[in-house]
Amino acid sequence: MAKPIIVNWKGVQSSFKITKLDRSKLYGKRQRQVLDPGGDRCERAELTRDGALLIRTGMTAQGYFDGEGTWVPNGDLVGLDKAGEPVPKVASTLGAEEPLHGPVDPTEVLDLSIRSVYILDPEGLDPDLQKRLLGGDVFRFAFNYRADYNAETAFLVGNKSGFFALVGTPAPADWCELETVAQETFDDDDDDDELDFEMF
Amino acid sequence: MRKIHLMNEASRDATIVIDTVKAESGPTMGLPGKKINFRRYLAATDTGLHEALVAAHGETYAQALIDGDPEIDVEQVGKFLTDTTPVFLSASGEVLHVSPHLVDVIFGPDGGERERKEASNIPGNVNDETPVRWTGRKLPRGQAITRFSFRRTIAVKHVDGLTYDFLYAMAKSLAEEDAMVMLGGGSKGKEPLIFQENGTPYRGFLEGRVDGPRYKLLLHLSNLELRVPDGAAS
Numbered sequence: 019m020a021k022p023i024i025v026n027w028k029g030v031q032s033s034f035k036i037t038k039l040d041r042s043k044l045y046g047k048r049q050r051q052v053l054d055p056g057g058d059r060c061e062r063a064e065l066t067r068d069g070a071l072l073i074r075t076g077m078t079a080q081g082y083f084d085g086e087g088t089w090v091p092n093g094d095l096v097g098l099d100k101a102g103e104p105v106p107k108v109a110s111t112l113g114a115e116e117p118l119h120g121p122v123d124p125t126e127v128l129d130l131s132i133r134s135v136y137i138l139d140p141e142g143l144d145p146d147l148q149k150r151l152l153g154g155d156v157f158r159f160a161f162n163y164r165a166d167y168n169a170e171t172a173f174l175v176g177n178k179s180g181f182f183a184l185v186g187t188p189a190p191a192d193w194c195e196l197e198t199v200a201q202e203t204f205d206d207d208d209d210d211d212e213l214d215f216e217m218f
Numbered sequence: 219m220r221k222i223h224l225m226n227e228a229s230r231d232a233t234i235v236i237d238t239v240k241a242e243s244g245p246t247m248g249l250p251g252k253k254i255n256f257r258r259y260l261a262a263t264d265t266g267l268h269e270a271l272v273a274a275h276g277e278t279y280a281q282a283l284i285d286g287d288p289e290i291d292v293e294q295v296g297k298f299l300t301d302t303t304p305v306f307l308s309a310s311g312e313v314l315h316v317s318p319h320l321v322d323v324i325f326g327p328d329g330g331e332r333e334r335k336e337a338s339n340i341p342g343n344v345n346d347e348t349p350v351r352w353t354g355r356k357l358p359r360g361q362a363i364t365r366f367s368f369r370r371t372i373a374v375k376h377v378d379g380l381t382y383d384f385l386y387a388m389a390k391s392l393a394e395e396d397a398m399v400m401l402g403g404g405s406k407g408k409e410p411l412i413f414q415e416n417g418t419p420y421r422g423f424l425e426g427r428v429d430g431p432r433y434k435l436l437l438h439l440s441n442l443e444l445r446v447p448d449g450a451a452s
Contacts, residue, residue, distance in 0.1 A: 039367070039444075039447075040447075042329075043327055044445060045327065046326040046327045046332065049322070049323050049325065050320055050337055051320070051321050052306055052320060053319040053321060054306070054309055054318060054319075058308070059309065060306040060314060060318055062305075063305050063306070064302035064304055065302060065313070066299070066301075066302055067301045067302065071294070072264070073299070074264065076268070077260060077264070077267065078260060078299060079258070080256065082247070082255065082256055082257075083254060083255055083257050084252060084253070084254050085254075090249065094249065095247040095248060096247070097244075097245035097246070098247070099245055102248070102250065104250050124359035124360045124363050125427065127363040128359065128363060128368065128425060131239070131371070135367045135444070137446055154364060156360075168245060173363075175444065177364045182367075184367060187242070189239050189240060189371070191239040192434075193432035194376060194432065196376075199378060200234075200377055
């Protein structure tokens with residue numbers, strides 16, 4: 019079980035157990051299944067270009083290799099910035115006290131590119147903080163699930179249903195100006211939009 | 219860039235462009251001063267998979283792996299994989315040479331199957347003849363962020379002077395109200411927004427900000443309420 023989120027608001031500590039909010043637990047899910055002529059489920063596989071090898075689930079792996087084709091163990095890798103310089107490793111924030119900042123403006127939360135949402139189960143919640151959260155105030159704190167090179171930002175929110183942590187990376191949009199007209203191009207930069215068969 | 223056919227509160231519509239707002243990419247994994255590549259490779263062949271090893275050596279085959287490396291085909295394992303073609307295998311493990319039958323299966327929150335039906339393609343609805351329109355539902359920004367998790371944000375942008383005025387006015391009125399308006403697709407303007415065929419349906423909330431002559435008109439997309447599932451602890 020993951021360590022708790024511990025936050026400090028005005029010198030008082032609050033602690034929450036965390037569970038990832040899974041969409042399928044709220045709404046169920048829709049899955050597209052592929053059936054063979056007998057009505058049984060098919061297995062997805064791959065065929066190499068020369069047709070010589072059928073690749074089934076469990077037959078592949080992936081990793082980093084240098085120019086000579088030598089495998090580089092994950093433990094040797096470090097985080098690099100855009101200039102290729104090493105960046106410091108960021109410790110996990112779980113189980114460690116993090117100060118709360120705020121209340122923040124709602125636009126700060128709207129500018130977050132959310133990666134995960136956690137349900138927070140209070141283990142010891144400061145009554146003042148609880149009141150602020152249920153009144154609609156939102157607070158920011160540093161979050162990092164496990165020690166790595168990519169620290170994230172989290173917002174602590176509350177509503178009638180419970181308390182939640184919205185975790186992600188700030189992604190403020192650019193301002194639009196009259197002189198800067200969006201150019202229509204034939205490049206579709208949204209090609210990474212996933213085909214998702216899970217519907218409402 | 220993609221387009222959206224958008225109607226404002228006064229039922230004026232225009233087709234403008236949209237752009238996904240993306241977070242700046244963080245640090246990448248690597249070795250300082252050395253170029254490395256992330257590659258996919260063959261780690262086992264058919265005979266090295268669990269079922270085959272059980273058939274050949276029994277359920278407890280660990281010692282057999284240590285003694286003779288039967289799971290490694292030295293001629294194949296380690297090959298880099300680049301260009302492959304997806305195929306489907308029938309239940310008997312044969313490559314399917316006919317079109318498979320597609321069904322959509324709906325599962326409830328408890329994981330149980332609720333419905334099974336022929337698969338159908340659901341078209342996108344944001345760049346249709348019918349514009350995406352404002353519903354009557356507005357929420358203060360502060361309330362929206364405590365009720366929904368917004369998974370994606372789309373920036374709505376002008377393509378000329380006329381559409382600048384159109385979008386600026388929308389952004390200004392929403393900013394002044396400190397509200398987000400829910401957008402709806404389809405003829406009645408009540409359907410969730412689908413940006414491409416079979417894409418994820420989202421509830422879209424339009425938010426506006428202005429700074430002098432500059433504006434941001436952002437369509438925040440959500441398919442997740444901030445709600446504790448029944449039976450979950452909180």
